[in-house]
Amino acid sequence: MSAVRGTRRPWVVVASVALLFTGSVPAASLSSAPAAAPRNVILLIGDGMGDSEITMARDHSVGAEGRLAMDELPATGAYVTSSVDGRGRPDYVTDSAAGATSWATGHKTVNGRVSKTHDTNRPLPTLLELAKRQGLATGSVTTASVADATPAALTSHVTDRSCKGPADMASCPADLRAAGGAGSVVEQAVALRPDVLLGGGADLFAQQVTDGPDRGRTVLEQARARGYQVVRDRAELGAAAPDRPVLGLFAPDNVPAEWTGRPAVAGGTPAQRCTKSNPARPAGTPTLVEETRAALKLLTARNERQKDRGKGFFLQVEGAGIDDRAHDADPCGQVGETVAFDRAVRVALDYAAEHGNTLVVVTADHGHASQIVPVDARPAGRSTTLVTDEGGQMQVAYGSGAVDDVQEHTGTQVRVAARGPRAEEVRGVHANTALFGTLGRALGLRPSIGATPPPGDAGR
Numbered sequence: 340m341s342a343v344r345g346t347r348r349p350w351v352v353v354a355s356v357a358l359l360f361t362g363s364v365p366a367a368s369l370s371s372a373p374a375a376a377p378r379n380v381i382l383l384i385g386d387g388m389g390d391s392e393i394t395m396a397r398d399h400s401v402g403a404e405g406r407l408a409m410d411e412l413p414a415t416g417a418y419v420t421s422s423v424d425g426r427g428r429p430d431y432v433t434d435s436a437a438g439a440t441s442w443a444t445g446h447k448t449v450n451g452r453v454s455k456t457h458d459t460n461r462p463l464p465t466l467l468e469l470a471k472r473q474g475l476a477t478g479s480v481t482t483a484s485v486a487d488a489t490p491a492a493l494t495s496h497v498t499d500r501s502c503k504g505p506a507d508m509a510s511c512p513a514d515l516r517a518a519g520g521a522g523s524v525v526e527q528a529v530a531l532r533p534d535v536l537l538g539g540g541a542d543l544f545a546q547q548v549t550d551g552p553d554r555g556r557t558v559l560e561q562a563r564a565r566g567y568q569v570v571r572d573r574a575e576l577g578a579a580a581p582d583r584p585v586l587g588l589f590a591p592d593n594v595p596a597e598w599t600g601r602p603a604v605a606g607g608t609p610a611q612r613c614t615k616s617n618p619a620r621p622a623g624t625p626t627l628v629e630e631t632r633a634a635l636k637l638l639t640a641r642n643e644r645q646k647d648r649g650k651g652f653f654l655q656v657e658g659a660g661i662d663d664r665a666h667d668a669d670p671c672g673q674v675g676e677t678v679a680f681d682r683a684v685r686v687a688l689d690y691a692a693e694h695g696n697t698l699v700v701v702t703a704d705h706g707h708a709s710q711i712v713p714v715d716a717r718p719a720g721r722s723t724t725l726v727t728d729e730g731g732q733m734q735v736a737y738g739s740g741a742v743d744d745v746q747e748h749t750g751t752q753v754r755v756a757a758r759g760p761r762a763e764e765v766r767g768v769h770a771n772t773a774l775f776g777t778l779g780r781a782l783g784l785r786p787s788i789g790a791t792p793p794p795g796d797a798g799r
Contacts, residue, residue, distance in 0.1 A: 378475075378651040378760070378782045379697040381635075381687040382442075382774075383409075384489055385680050386435060387662030389706025389751050395670070395725075395735060396677035398711070399613065402728035408685040409701045412756035414763050418771040419752050420705045423447045423457050431750040435662065436500040438704030438771065439492035443467070445775030453488060453524070454496045460513065462496035462521075466775060467533060467653060469784050476641040476652035477533040480630045482594045482676070483659035484540030485586075486524040489704065493655060494536075495527035504543040504558065516551040526553075529562045532584050534641045535634045535654070537576070537625075539590035562586055572623035576633050581640035587630070595620040596660045598675020603668040603721035603735065605742045610724040610732050613671035631656050631683040635690050651696075653782055656683055665707040666745050668721045668737040673709065691759055698759035698781040702774065706753055708739040708746035721746075 385392070397407050422430045422437035427447075430437075434450040441447055444454050444463035454463050471477045479490045486495075486503035499510035503524045514520035521527045525543045528536060544559040553561045563569065567586040570576045579585045597620065600613040625633070638652040658680025664672030684701055691697035712718060712734050720738035727733050739747040755774070757765045764777045 379691075379694070380651075380653050380778050380781050381690070381697060381699045382653075382655045382778060383680070383684055383687060383699070383701045384439070384655065384657045385409075385661050385677065385701070385703045386483075386489055386657055386659045387665050387705060387707035387748065388658070388677060388680070388703040389749065389753055391709055391711060392661060392665065392673065392677060392707055393754065395709055395711060395733070396674045396681070398727045398733050399674050399725050400678050400728060405728065407681045408688060409681055409756060411688065412699065412701060412758045412762075414758065414765050415754065415756045416765040417752045417768045418702060418755050418774065419768065420771055421447075421750060422450050425449055425457060427457060432748050433705050433750075434500075434748065435488035435704050436492065439489040441771040442702075442774035442778070443492040445772050445779075447770075447772060451499050451501075452497075453491050453500050454493075455498060460498055465493050466778055466782075466784075467493035467655070468531065469779070470653040470782055471531070471533065473650070473782075473784055475650050475782060476638045478535030478634045478638050478652065478654040479533055479537070479657075480535070480627070480634050480654070481538035481657040481659050482627055482679075483538060483657065483663070484543065484590075484592050485528065485536050485538040485588070486540050486543050487538075487593070487659060489657045489659065490536075490538065490655070491524045491528070494531050494533060495524040496521060497524055497527075500524075503540070504546040505549045506546045507543075508549075515549075522548075522551065523558075525558045526551075526561070529558060529565055529567070529586075532565060532567075534581075534584050534652075535587075535637050536585070537587035537589070537630045537634060538659075539588065539592055539594045541571075541588040542591045544588060573625040573629060574623065576625055576629070579633070579637060581637050581644060585637055587625075587633075589624050590621075593659065593663060594624060596664055596669075596672040596676055597626065597679050598671050600669070600671025601723065603670055603723040603737050605721055607718075607734070608723040610726050611671070612726040613674055615675065617672075617675075626682075627656070627658060627679045628682045628686055631686045635686070639694070651782065653778070656687070658683065662707060662748075665709055665737075666747075668708070668746050670709065670723050670725060670735050674725070688758065696760060698757060698761055698778070700755065700757045700762075700765065700774070700778070702755035703753040704771075706749040706751035708737045708749065710736045710738070712736045 422433040443465040448457040502511035660676035718736035722736040
């Protein structure tokens with residue numbers, strides 16, 4: 340989430356390519372599954388959820404011998420998470436924008452850029468755009484702002500991830516509609532009209548559109564004019580109908596974390612058990628589990644209502660608070676968000692078991708700062724001690740940033756695990772761009788006939 344701290348686009352959708360270390364895979368390979376067969380994909384992204392973050396949540400919540408829902412997926416592999424610089428050379432620590440662009444488009448890009456090429460800054464077609472164009476239902480769920488880097492990579496194309504709303508375009512002059520661009524992240528997301536878009540970011544939708552046919556309207560007014568039903572809390576989400584797209588805005592910016600506790604500090608803290616509540620979280624705020632259930636219900640109903648029923652859907656679910664809390668060395672917030680994310684994984688697995696022919700993939704965009712160290716160690720940075728599910732003590736250290744500053748991402752490879760059609764494709768060690776091909780084939784996506792691939796970073 341954080342940095343290392345239905346309208347036609349003005350460009351032609353080009354043939355998509357999944358990039359591996361050995362080169363680019365032809366986009367035609369996306370069409371290996373029969374187009375008429377239903378293909379559902381639920382992609383769950385734990386932002387900043389490296390193996391250390393998973394282990395920390397497991398030990399605290401179910402114990403070292405316990406197992407999380409994400410541990411049950413039978414096909415397991417690893418993704419290398421590096422991004423690239425403007426010349427296509429490896430940048431060993433990715434941010435969420437470049438990380439999400441990798442699986443959303445099959446291309447690596449520079450940190451901070453959202454679904455645009457690393458060298459020519461051209462838009463790249465995304466999985467959600469391709470799925471929508473082919474008639475599938477589509478959705479994106481997050482605990483961050485709906486304009487944050489990970490959800491933005493599916494719905495928009497901007498030079499810099501900071502260009503979230505029409506008042507935030509200083510770093511993206513070429514993306515201004517007056518310059519021939521598609522506008523800010525939220526403007527592009529509204530124009531694309533995914534069937535379900537849930538998360539935070541209400542303040543962005545209060546911004547006024549500055550150019551184009553919607554000039555003078557707020558982005559929220561723009562959304563309503565395009566048919567969105569806007570929901571603000573748990574009750575309204577539960578009452579949403581599948582006949583129109585649903586925009587859920589549950590916080591001004593990011594949705595507050597579900598758990599609280601003492602943050603890590605220099606020299607450590609007394610042993611603590613996390614508090615499974617947060618007084619700063621407004622009543623009526625839906626949990627990630629509730630958002631995921633609602634999205635699946637809406638997408639299933641939406642799919643059944645469409646003219647050519649049974650095409651399926653693509654849904655991305657992001658547990659964004661794992662990353663957000665790790666940046667602030669907040670172990671209880673981080674663990675609580677990982678547990679909340681794992682419960683959403685359980686919802687996805689239960690859905691797949693009931694409905695069949697659904698691929699569930701769980702992975703992360705990058706690792707983060709938390710490390711489990713011996714209880715008698717004296718870390719140089721911030722640290723805390725958590726009481727585990729077994730009643731033991733686990734010391735967690737944060738040392739990827741200064742003691743008084745934000746903690747940073749790491750360049751570690753991350754886990755990817757899957758269940759369902761094509762799950763076996765995640766086994767082994769791959770570039771994170773490989774996920775684009777796996778998901779596209781599972782959805783039965785077909786590239787545009789006669790289109791040419793964009794220039795870019797093939798082979799990296």
